[in-house]
Amino acid sequence: MDKIRESILTTSRASKLERRGKIISLTCLGGICLVVVAIFGFIAYRGLMTFTSDHVSIIKFLTGTEWNPSVSKNGAPLVGALPMIAGSFLITILATVLAIPFAIGTALMMTDITPKTGTRILQPVLELLVGIPSVVYGFIGLTVVVPAIRTVFGGSGFGILSGTFVLFVMVLPTITSMTVDSLSSVPKDYRSASLALGATRWQTIYKVVLRSATPGILTAIVFGMARAFGEALAVQMVVGNATLMPYSLVAPASTLTSVLTTGIGNTVMGTVQNDALWSLALILLLMSLAFNLAIHLIARRGAMKR
Amino acid sequence: MEKQILTTKNVKLSYGDFEALHGIDLAFNEHEITALIGPSGCGKSTYLRCLNRMNDQIDGVNISGEFKLHDTDIYGENTDVVELRKHIGMVFQQPNPFPMSIYDNVVFGLRVAGVRDKAKLDEAVQTALKQAAIWDEVKDKLDQNALALSGGQQQRICIARALAVSPDVLLLDEPTSALDPHSSRQIEATLLQLKEQYTIITVTHNLQQAARIADRTAFFLQGDLIEAASTKQIFMNPEHEQTRDFITGRFG
Numbered sequence A: 001m002d003k004i005r006e007s008i009l010t011t012s013r014a015s016k017l018e019r020r021g022k023i024i025s026l027t028c029l030g031g032i033c034l035v036v037v038a039i040f041g042f043i044a045y046r047g048l049m050t051f052t053s054d055h056v057s058i059i060k061f062l063t064g065t066e067w068n069p070s071v072s073k074n075g076a077p078l079v080g081a082l083p084m085i086a087g088s089f090l091i092t093i094l095a096t097v098l099a100i101p102f103a104i105g106t107a108l109m110m111t112d113i114t115p116k117t118g119t120r121i122l123q124p125v126l127e128l129l130v131g132i133p134s135v136v137y138g139f140i141g142l143t144v145v146v147p148a149i150r151t152v153f154g155g156s157g158f159g160i161l162s163g164t165f166v167l168f169v170m171v172l173p174t175i176t177s178m179t180v181d182s183l184s185s186v187p188k189d190y191r192s193a194s195l196a197l198g199a200t201r202w203q204t205i206y207k208v209v210l211r212s213a214t215p216g217i218l219t220a221i222v223f224g225m226a227r228a229f230g231e232a233l234a235v236q237m238v239v240g241n242a243t244l245m246p247y248s249l250v251a252p253a254s255t256l257t258s259v260l261t262t263g264i265g266n267t268v269m270g271t272v273q274n275d276a277l278w279s280l281a282l283i284l285l286l287m288s289l290a291f292n293l294a295i296h297l298i299a300r301r302g303a304m305k306r
Numbered sequence B: 001m002e003k004q005i006l007t008t009k010n011v012k013l014s015y016g017d018f019e020a021l022h023g024i025d026l027a028f029n030e031h032e033i034t035a036l037i038g039p040s041g042c043g044k045s046t047y048l049r050c051l052n053r054m055n056d057q058i059d060g061v062n063i064s065g066e067f068k069l070h071d072t073d074i075y076g077e078n079t080d081v082v083e084l085r086k087h088i089g090m091v092f093q094q095p096n097p098f099p100m101s102i103y104d105n106v107v108f109g110l111r112v113a114g115v116r117d118k119a120k121l122d123e124a125v126q127t128a129l130k131q132a133a134i135w136d137e138v139k140d141k142l143d144q145n146a147l148a149l150s151g152g153q154q155q156r157i158c159i160a161r162a163l164a165v166s167p168d169v170l171l172l173d174e175p176t177s178a179l180d181p182h183s184s185r186q187i188e189a190t191l192l193q194l195k196e197q198y199t200i201i202t203v204t205h206n207l208q209q210a211a212r213i214a215d216r217t218a219f220f221l222q223g224d225l226i227e228a229a230s231t232k233q234i235f236m237n238p239e240h241e242q243t244r245d246f247i248t249g250r251f252g
């Protein structure tokens, strides 16, 4: 009896290890949370400086079309971010919309149309595309896409359209591989049931498979958009970097990220110019939060439907 | 002599090098329930899937033999698989309604066949759900997602979905094995009613179920058809030793 009692009441090696493991993972988790909070806090603090200490109104910042932080007009610096906001959104939306049909088509090849050869050939290609660094995409864009657009549309070739093509290639693998995941998670039974009811393979694909996979595909699209919105280097190399409203798709323009990458090294911390860039970073941060939120909402709605 | 609606002769099927069916001769009478029984892995599902050509999609399958629905060759050169499956419907082991409304589930087969007339669809939904004995339970929530229903209800939605295209033959592969006893009995009652209008072929691993509902029973063993006869004969006075052993639970 006493032996049992003793063995139960003393802490065993296993439970000590367990406790130690718990402490280590909690510490790591706490550290990461701290970093995230610090990043948010820092960007928000710097980003809001434009409005608090430099007396720019938020409305003017979001709707102004003139970006020239070193020049002041009526007591406030000229920091209208609309050209970049518009540029970012335009490039993101165009690239994603262009990528969607290709991504879904490719994904269907891999899951439903020719699963064997499709997966054997396309899977490595997709993995390769994901692994290529963005500077390489930008370089190809610069040497191939920009001259091509210059030849076809005239002008310099730099602009939203070039950015769109480069980003299209960059988001394609993201959207495709996530779409593949969501298509292959559609139960095989759905396909069998549909075929057994006299549906053709194509009817089965668009009435059952695509429909059941819609939440997953939407999530894939939002992920692609988030990637496009945040991509800096490749876009900066082909977009032209003129902080002008993008009235034409083939005229030099800019995005939030491209202005940040070109500008952040040339300003001094604490100056208006620097603060304004932080405000752009804040917008980027808020947008990625919005994308995340959208992904969660879609996932939740998808889960409810099941 | 009953009228035979579906006949198969010398059915052989191999998955690659593995022969799963070694030459099955079996025919099905109109407006009867035939139960296919046998230990698991003996080829019941494989045989059933041959009848509406669901094995066609599997890679490396080789099927031979004669399959006739009335006098039409099921595997004939001019046979349209899509049309064939409207005549031979199928219900699966796991209830598998699509993640859409009850209504959309039931009219699925009609819609893919091109029926657009709302009145016609409405009527078909009502008829099919009544035949599957689930109309009263769901008539007020036809636009609700079918996946919100219980397993037994889902399976009856699947039966209704198969019935809506008015097939001649209904194939069921262990339709109650994923359900609780109460739901199983409800499905059995439904099948008994359905045989007035349809020819039913059901795989079951529940011998009592075969005894309760089937007019004829066929016993499969390792890819061979050992014996097919009236259910009464199979259970009371089987011809083959192996059948007797299986019925009395000595193996399988």
Ligand SMILES: Nc1ncnc2c1ncn2[C@@H]1O[C@H](COP(=O)(O)OP(=O)(O)O)[C@@H](O)[C@H]1O
Residues within 6 Å of the ligand: B015, B018, B020, B038, B039, B040, B041, B042, B043, B044, B045, B046, B047, B058
């Ligand atoms: N898609 C398939 N590919 C290869 N072998 C299969 C496949 N489906 C079934 N089999 C094999 O065929 C035999 C019969 O299977 P099945 O018809 O499912 O048996 P039952 O339904 O009587 O349990 C089993 O040995 C099984 O392993």
Ligand SMILES: [Mg+2]
Residues within 6 Å of the ligand: B044, B045, B046, B173, B203
């Ligand atoms: Mg089976």
